[in-house]
Amino acid sequence: MGYKIPGAAMDRVSLLWRLRRRARRGVLCMGLFCVAMGLLYALCAENSVPVTDAIFGVRARTRAQPRAHSVIKVVRAGGGGAKPIFVNPQDHPGIIPGDPHRPIPVLSASNASLEGGSDPRSRRKDLTGSGGTGYLSWLMPRSLRHLLEGIFGGRRRVGMAGPGGGSDAELFGPHGTLGEVWDEEMSSSMLGKRLRKVVQNYQSMNKYGVPPQSKWGAEGWGSTKRSGPELLCELKSKVEVATVTPDLRPFSGLPWASLLPPQPLTSDLGPFKSCAVVSSAGSLKHSGLGKEIDSHDAVLRFNSAPTVGYEKDVGTKTTVRLINSQVMASDDHRFLSSSLYSAGILVAWDPAPYSADLGEWYNRTDYPIFQQYQKYRRLHPQQPFYILHPRVEWQLWDRIQANMAEAIQRNPPSSGLLGTVLMMSLCEVVHVYEFLPSRRKTELCHYYQRFYDAACTLGAYHPLLYEKNLVKRMNRGPDRDIFTHGRVTLPGFNSFNCSQGVAH
Known part of the structure; x- marks a missing residue:
């Protein structure tokens, strides 16, 4: 007589079989x-x-x-x-x-x-x-x-x-297009298809109402290749570094005008003998430049670049922090609450339309820079906080375009170049770190993040590629410094004269 399985047990076996079948179906569906x-x-x-x-x-x-x-x-x-x-x-x-x-x-x-x-x-x-x-x-x-x-x-x-069959990444290899030291003749034709298309798109747009090429007249684009000293003299004479003060309209008629510093930054700060401009580039990682950076009299950093945890590579000193209006407005950067911004002097900037006056800019900012400025100043009334005059951006853009043989992006220069020119107005000599990539060149965008994109070095929104060409031509230090330390040496505006059209 055969053994009979009780009905309850059969039900449990049947339920288990059905569950297994459903699980297999679920896995198959999930896989598909x-x-x-x-x-x-x-x-x-x-x-x-x-x-x-x-x-x-x-x-x-x-x-x-x-x-x-x-x-x-x-x-x-x-x-x-x-x-x-x-x-x-x-x-x-x-x-x-x-x-x-x-x-x-x-x-x-x-x-x-x-x-x-x-x-x-x-x-x-x-x-x-x-x-x-x-x-x-x-x-x-x-x-x-x-x-x-x-x-x-x-x-x-x-x-x-x-053009050579490689991608943007191959620019950074040991035998890549960038070579050992930045080539001041770099052009968009040397980029991979992705970045070349992006640059072309930005060259074609004109959000800020930049005038056409005819504005440069006989000077043209790249009509004459200027030497490094000639470029330095151009910057000194044609780029006026200034900040917003409460006596300027429309700020003079606003109730919060008293929050603005009464004097421009160049009157309140400096002069310094030696300064460091520390980029946020990924190539600063493992650089060991911290002590050298801190040895300068003044140090400028950008946006949300931290020092804590990266002291060995980027140092600890912060004299000036240049921040863009997007960082001020973004919740991700916690501008109003983070202690990161409480060290040193703050300088904010926001791009204005090319030909706009301060009144037009006040009503057409890219991000709510003035609202955030007022909130921060009321929270930190003792910390010096300046707003860069928007004409600085376009005066600098004009110098870049006038010295390039091709059209550049019709967008403001990067914070990196703005900060460099700002410190050149305050210091006798400026050392800029990893704006021109060293032997550590990498696609890593920032030393404090895990984000890789060649656009962070070669440019997309900003005309970074062309900015680096200019900086390379103006560099007064040896190429070896760029290769080993990513260090560019530039004279301050007050440390050379241009009476003969040549810097001394």
């Missing part, structure tokens, strides 16, 4: 869903990075573009041969112009990877074997590799070849 999402991700990544970011909600715009809400996206009208149509993303539905809390996602870092040291050659490979060289890459389709890169914290690599 992941594959489908991977295919969609790869399709969007290959064809339209902004579309990818819009679908997935990625806030991965390059940090070289602090005002990304004004980016112009190029689309083709109709079939081949049609002219590009430039569409302002601000006009897209659901976009709030100028809202720092809802930036338009553009330009994901297509060449970024996991951090594994400041030298790109030393980065560890991610799980998927980025670039197709890993031991698992040949076992899985590219779409699944993209998906795994996203899951495990990596960034996708899109093979956008440059």
Whole structure:
């Protein structure tokens, strides 16, 4: 007589069998869903990075573009041969112009990877074997590799070849286009396809109403290659470093005008004998330059660049901190509450339209610089806090464009160059660290973050590439200093004369 399984036990076995079957179905469905999402991700990544970011909600715009809400996206009208149509993303539905809390996602870092040291050659490979060289890459389709890169914290690599067949990343290699020391003849034609397209887009847009090339008249663009001393004399005579004071209209009629410093920064501060301008570049990581930086009489830093935890590489001293209006407005940077900003003197800046007066600028700021300024001053009434006069940005932009043989981005210069010129007005000699990349050159954007993008060195929103060309030409130190320390030596405006048109 056979053994009979009780009914209750049969029910439990049947339930367990059904649960296992549902679990298998769930795993299969989840696998198919992941594959489908991977295919969609790869399709969007290959064809339209902004579309990818819009679908997935990625806030991965390059940090070289602090005002990304004004980016112009190029689309083709109709079939081949049609002219590009430039569409302002601000006009897209659901976009709030100028809202720092809802930036338009553009330009994901297509060449970024996991951090594994400041030298790109030393980065560890991610799980998927980025670039197709890993031991698992040949076992899985590219779409699944993209998906795994996203899951495990990596960034996708899109093979956008440059003129030599390489990507933006290859500029930074030991035999890359950048070479050992920055070449002052660098041009957009040397960039990879991705960055070249971005630069061309920015050259075509004109948010700030910059006049056309004819403005330069006979001077032209690159009509005469000026020497370093001649460039220094141009900056000294044609760029007037100034800050906003309460006697200027419209501020003189505002109730909070008393919060502004009564004298310009150049009257209150300095002169200093030796100064350091410390960039936020990733190549400062493992530099060991901290003691040298702190040995200067005054040190300028940028935006939210920290010193705590990075003292060995960037030092501890902060005399001046130059911050842009986006940092002031962004909740992520905690401008009003973070102790990071309480050290030293603050100088804020925000780009104005090219030909605007102070009244027009007051009503057309990129970010709410004046609201944030008032809040901060009431919280920290004893800390010196200046606002850079907007004409400084465009006077400096004019000098860059007048000395370049091609059109540059019609956007203000970077904080890096603004800070350098600011310190040149306060110091006898200025040492700028890692504005021109050293032998440690890397795609790592900032020494304090894990974000890789060649645009942080070569420029996207800002005309960084052209700024570096100018700085290289004006450098009074040896190329060896650039290679080993990323150090550029520039004279202060008051330490040389231009009576003969040549600096001494």
